[in-house]
Amino acid sequence: MHISLRQTVDRINSQRADQLLSEELDLELNRAMQRFINQRYGKNNVYQEGFEESQKRIDELRTLLVEYEDGVTFKEILKPDSIFVDQFQLPANYMYLVNQRSKIFVDNCRTIYYNLIANQDINYFTFTFDDFMVNGNEFVNSIRMQDTDINTTPTISPTVWTASTDLTTSGYSPSAYPQYINEVRADLLNNPQPGFEIYWESYGPLSIPNNFIVIVDIDGTGGFFNWDASNGNVTPLVSVDTLNNPVASVSPRFEDRSNNLVRVPDGNFTEDTVLNKFSQQDDIFRLLDDPFNSTTHTSPLTTIRGGFIDIYTNAIFITSSIKITYLRKPQPINLSLGYNCELPDHTHEEVIAMAASSILEESSDPRYKTQMGEAMNRE
Numbered sequence: 001m002h003i004s005l006r007q008t009v010d011r012i013n014s015q016r017a018d019q020l021l022s023e024e025l026d027l028e029l030n031r032a033m034q035r036f037i038n039q040r041y042g043k044n045n046v047y048q049e050g051f052e053e054s055q056k057r058i059d060e061l062r063t064l065l066v067e068y069e070d071g072v073t074f075k076e077i078l079k080p081d082s083i084f085v086d087q088f089q090l091p092a093n094y095m096y097l098v099n100q101r102s103k104i105f106v107d108n109c110r111t112i113y114y115n116l117i118a119n120q121d122i123n124y125f126t127f128t129f130d131d132f133m134v135n136g137n138e139f140v141n142s143i144r145m146q147d148t149d150i151n152t153t154p155t156i157s158p159t160v161w162t163a164s165t166d167l168t169t170s171g172y173s174p175s176a177y178p179q180y181i182n183e184v185r186a187d188l189l190n191n192p193q194p195g196f197e198i199y200w201e202s203y204g205p206l207s208i209p210n211n212f213i214v215i216v217d218i219d220g221t222g223g224f225f226n227w228d229a230s231n232g233n234v235t236p237l238v239s240v241d242t243l244n245n246p247v248a249s250v251s252p253r254f255e256d257r258s259n260n261l262v263r264v265p266d267g268n269f270t271e272d273t274v275l276n277k278f279s280q281q282d283d284i285f286r287l288l289d290d291p292f293n294s295t296t297h298t299s300p301l302t303t304i305r306g307g308f309i310d311i312y313t314n315a316i317f318i319t320s321s322i323k324i325t326y327l328r329k330p331q332p333i334n335l336s337l338g339y340n341c342e343l344p345d346h347t348h349e350e351v352i353a354m355a356a357s358s359i360l361e362e363s364s365d366p367r368y369k370t371q372m373g374e375a376m377n378r379e
Contacts, residue, residue: 001029001348002335008356016359022335025355029333032355033341037061041096041327060347064330065098069323070204072311073119073260081315083288083295086263088309088322092207096327100276100309105269106297106317114263114318122204122255123218126211129181144238159193160214181338188212201331205307206255263318276302276311276322288312 002025010017040060072086105112127143142162167180167187185200192198197215206213277299279287284303287293295301297317303310311319330342341348 001333001341001352004349005029005352005355005359008352009359012356012360020359026333026335028355028358029341029351031358032351033330033333033343035354036343036347036351037064037095037327037330059344061327061343063342063344064095064327065325066328067323067325068204069321071119071262071321072319074116074263075310078288078312084263084313084315084318086311086313086319088311088324089205090304090307090309090324091204091326091328092202093328094307094326095329097278097304098325098327100278100302100322100324101273102276102300102311102319103271103273103321103323104297104300104313104317104319105265105271107265107267107269109297109316111315112269112318113266115266116261117264119260119262122206123216124203124206124255125214125216126208127214128211129184158195160196161188161192161198163187164191265318269318271320272297273323274298274300276300279303281305284312 002022005025005028006017006020009020040057068091070088070091072088075085075087077083078085143160145158145160163184164187167183188198189200192214195217197203197217199213199215201207201209201211201213203213203215274297277295279301281303284301287301288295295312295314297314300317300319301312303312309322309324311322313319331339333339333341341351343351
């Protein structure tokens with residue numbers, strides 16, 4: 001994309017093309033990618049078509065379409081014994097909502113009673129590529145946990161990740177940096193060991209750019225680790241080279257959610273999945289007061305507020321979780337880190353054309369309108 005963008009600008013203004021740094025090209029491509037997404041999701045485009053209104057629009061953003069489900073936490077009682085509000089935290093990489101549905105508890109339209117209990121903690125640690133390098137230009141061969149300081153004789157415990165056979169047979173052992181950066185990242189995400197889940201940059205409410213996020217199943221790893229520092233230092237993470245020697249160590253982080261309460265039904269109940277009904281903030285209270293349009297167990301009302309979805313329930317049902325389909329934020333294009341455009345390949349020329357138009361506009365080039373016309377023709 002860098003080469004193609006330079007060629008496009010060079011064809012129109014060779015002097016401007018020679019002045020562009022790689023970081024500037026990254027910036028313009030990322031701006032163009034975001035404009036492309038905004039236009040395709042909304043109707044600010046030549047064909048006045050929004051997302052999923054045609055097969056072309058579906059295909060253009062399909063790589064960013066994901067599903068996510070998580071439990072809700074109790075927010076407030078809006079009306080005593082009548083209207084309750086729970087909240088669902090949007091994932092860190094959330095950009096546009098496509099649809100939403102809820103899992104609910106109900107007891108044949110009878111009042112359902114509940115207890116408030118503390119939410120479950122997230123046990124996790126993070127690391128970057130830079131944390132685990134051998135001699136500054138090679139990746140380690142595996143990542144494990146230990147229960148003592150790296151400078152002492154460590155007791156190595158569960159393995160978080162070991163390079164897969166597919167990776168080692170492709171010339172890893174260990175891989176050169178940054179040549180295999182994309183392959184290693186994919187291997188880490190796809191091959192966590194039992195008791196661990198590995199994510200890149202975001203997991204639920206967590207958003208940590210340029211970091212791997214490792215979610216730990218305390219029970220699945222023997223309950224061995226001290227995540228919340230209640231028994232001294234937090235258990236460190238250690239990387240191991242091909243000779244089984246410790247290379248580097250980082251400290252896990254602990255996400256304390258004990259202040260978040262959840263409503264757990266008490267007594268008999270059945271579980272169901274229903275579609276939510278979205279409401280604007282300025283309409284929600286009018287709808288809740290309207291007996292024909294208020295929230296129901298067949299169509300719960302929701303609103304979006306900051307990084308949360310608020311879901312409104314009445315006395316006969318409780319929401320346990322919400323599942324959303326949404327468009328996520330794309331990974332920024334970065335040549336030096338090897339991060340390519342995450343949109344489908346067939347959209348890249350349109351993104352490049354939009355970036356070229358932006359560069360020419362910023363330089364007040366009189367041929368800007370001509371380039372804009374070419375970009376519209378590509379759509």
